[in-house]
Each structure stands twice: as structure tokens, then as C-alpha cells.
Amino acid sequence: xxxxxxxxxxxxxxxxxxxxxxxxxxxxxxxxxxxxxxxxxxxxxxxxxxxxxxxxxxxxxxxxxxxxxxxxxxxxxxxxxxxxxxxxxxxxxxxxxxxxxxxxxxxxxxxxxxxxxxxxxxxxxxxxx
Numbered sequence: 222x223x224x225x226x227x228x229x230x231x232x233x234x235x236x237x238x239x240x241x242x243x244x245x246x247x248x249x250x251x252x253x254x255x256x257x258x259x260x261x262x263x264x265x266x267x268x269x270x271x272x273x274x275x276x277x278x279x280x281x282x283x284x285x286x287x288x289x290x291x292x293x294x295x296x297x298x299x300x301x302x303x304x305x306x307x308x309x310x311x312x313x314x315x316x317x318x319x320x321x322x323x324x325x326x327x328x329x330x331x332x333x334x335x336x337x338x339x340x341x342x343x344x345x346x347x348x349x350x
Contacts, residue, residue, distance in 0.1 A: 322334050
């Protein structure tokens with residue numbers, strides 16, 4: 222999962238097309254969270270210190286964003302889960318964001334998160350499957 226995967230690119234595209242306001246703030250917060258979650262699946266893995274620093278930076282940045290309530294609650298829960306996350310827990314964390322994303326940011330954004338979840342699940346499969 223190196224570089225820009227299609228799900229992250231779709232969220233950035235939606236962000237660029239959205240007007241200022243809570244929906245745009247929600248898309249940005251979602252993209253930031255997605256990137257941190259995807260970083261947990263990097264090979265070789267990030268150091269524990271690096272992961273903590275990224276999560277702290279994410280928490281700091283999200284505190285200043287205006288995000289629709291359902292998505293804010295889901296992102297806060299995801300942030301807490303990311304603190305103790307493993308590679309294997311990333312798909313579940315992303316799955317928890319799909320429904321609130323659909324409600325707050327629309328179907329296209331929810332599908333992007335669903336794609337990221339699917340990619341995260343596939344990254345866990347042994348080679349050759």
C-alpha cells in the first residue's frame with residue numbers, strides 16, 4: 222500500500238469538488254484518517270514512535286475541523302482504535318467509517334472508504350491468493 226491508492230485519490234477528488242463547510246471538513250478529516258490507517262499496513266512497518274506521532278498529529282489537526290456530527294463521532298472512535306491498532310485491525314476500523322461517511326459525506330465518499338477497506342483486507346491475505 223505504497224503511495225496514493227485509488228480510495229485516497231477518490232477522497233481528494235471529492236474534496237476538491239466540494240464547497241467549504243462541514244462536508245468538506247469531514248472529507249478532509251476522513252482522508253487524513255485513511256492515510257494514517259493505511260500507514261499501519263506499510264511493509265516494513267513504521268516504528269511505534271512514528272505511529273504515535275502520526276496519530277497525535279491527526280488528533281491535533283482534526284480538533285480544528287468542522288465535521289458533521291455522525292462522522293465526527295466515527296472518526297473519534299477510529300482515532301482511539303488507531304492508537305492500539307495492528308495491521309489486522311485496519312479493515313475493521315475502516316469498516317466502521319463506511320455508514321457514517323455515507324450519511325455525512327455521501328455515497329461516493331462511502332464507496333471510497335469501502336474500497337480502502339477491501340484493499341486493506343487484501344493486503345492481509347497471503348501471497349498467491
